[in-house]
Each structure stands twice: as structure tokens, then as C-alpha cells.
């Protein structure tokens with residue numbers, strides 16, 4: 363894993379947007395894996411600016427999001443469908459046929475999960491997967507204890523995750539109890555991974571990710587140690603309690619994105 367240390371959220375967002383732009387420039391028919399939440403909002407904003415300024419060609423781009431809340435329609439104001447539409451798809455004028463999210467209100471969720479896996483496979487897999495990290499180490503909505511061999515599936519959200527995401531809902535009780543999420547194995551199939559972490563809230567998770575050499579299913583982000591091309595962009599707040607950070611160790615490889 364290569365760690366890039368940045369000062370703050372803005373710097374993280376700019377760097378991440380640069381990497382997304384570099385990916386799209388080097389391969390116009392890139393398949394991007396996308397994330398939601400507070401972390402990537404700035405990245406999307408910076409990417410939209412860059413794409414418009416530089417007139418990036420995006421017509422061949424395909425995107426797949428990590429997850430969606432079960433029970434929310436794509437039009438629901440708190441759905442990840444709407445989040446993506448507002449933050450990225452609409453500003454970039456991406457066509458609906460280019461963008462994919464699992465449907466949280468599909469009548470048969472297991473079939474939806476299978477369909478989603480099939481769709482990713484049919485386009486040849488994900489070139490670059492953007493990830494955040496939960497305070498409990500989740501990636502996507504894969505909560506502690508999720509099998510590293512998991513594919514897209516339905517996940518019961520931990521109370522701490524529902525608590526963390528309650529800030530986006532009017533009432534804590536409104537946060538859905540389940541999500542449909544790419545599995546750990548689906549994520550690790552991506553050819554490269556870019557994980558973003560910002561803020562003090564993430565410091566313990568980032569410390570464990572960088573300092574604990576074990577890969578354990580009770581800490582889903584540790585599965586990333588099994589992937590050859592992971593870049594982490596973390597700010598000083600997220601790195602606050604990590605003793606050694608910015609020098610990639612000798613055995614680490616970083617693939618230019």
C-alpha cells in the first residue's frame with residue numbers, strides 16, 4: 363500500500379481528483395468504482411471542475427457504485443442514487459446507461475446482487491475503485507465479520523454505522539437497517555484501489571490499517587493488504603496517531619494510476 367500524506371480535506375480531494383482524471387485520460391473507456399459519503403464529496407467537486415476545464419472526454423466512461431441502502435428508491439432524497447446524480451452524474455452530463463448502482467428497492471435483492479456482479483463482469487471489471495473507510499474499518503458497507511470471499515450481497519448495518527450516517531437523515535431511526543453492497547472480493551477484483559481518509563474520526567481505523575500487519579475479517583479494510591495496487595490518501599488528522607506513515611515500505615508497490 364502506498365500512503366500519500368496530505369494536509370487537509372481539500373488537498374486530499376484535489377489529489378484524488380487528479381488521479382481520477384489521470385485514469386480517464388489514460389483510458390477513455392475506464393470503468394470507475396465509486397463511493398458515497400462525506401469523504402468523496404470534495405473529490406467529485408474537484409473532478410467535475412477539472413473535467414469541465416480540461417474538456418475531458420467522458421462519453422466512454424462507465425461507473426459502478428459500491429452500495430445503496432435497502433428500501434430506498436433511486437429518487438429518495440437520501441439514496442445514494444440521488445447523491446451520485448447531484449454530485450457527479452448530472453454535473454458531468456453522464457448518460458444513465460454509463461452509470462450503475464445496485465437497486466436498494468429491487469423486488470428480489472439476491473437477484474439484484476447477482477445482476478450487479480454480472481454487469482461488472484460484462485464490462486471487464488473495475489479499473490480504479492474509490493473507497494472511504496468506516497470508523498469500524500468497513501469498506502463499502504462490508505461490516506466487521508464480513509467474509510473476505512463475499513460478493514455483492516445484503517448487509518445488516520452495525521448500530522455504529524447507522525449512528526455515523528444519522529447525520530444525513532432527519533431522525534436516527536430513518537437510517538435504513540440494511541444495504542446492498544459490493545462484497546470484499548468484488549472490491550479486491552478491481553485493478554487498482556484508491557482509499558481516502560480525512561478527519562480525526564478516522565484516526566483509529568487508519569492506524570489499524572497501516573500498523574497492524576494482520577488481515578482479519580473483523581477489520582474489513584485489512585483485506586486491502588491482499589491487493590497489489592492500493593493507494594491511500596490520508597490527511598494529517600486521519601494520520602494523527604499513526605507512528606510511521608508516508609514512506610512506502612520496500613515491499614510495497616504503487617502502480618501509477
Ligand code: PGA
Nearest residue numbers: 399400401402494495496
Ligand atoms: P464517510 O463514510 O465518508 O461519510 O465518512 C465513509 C464510510 O463509511 O465508508
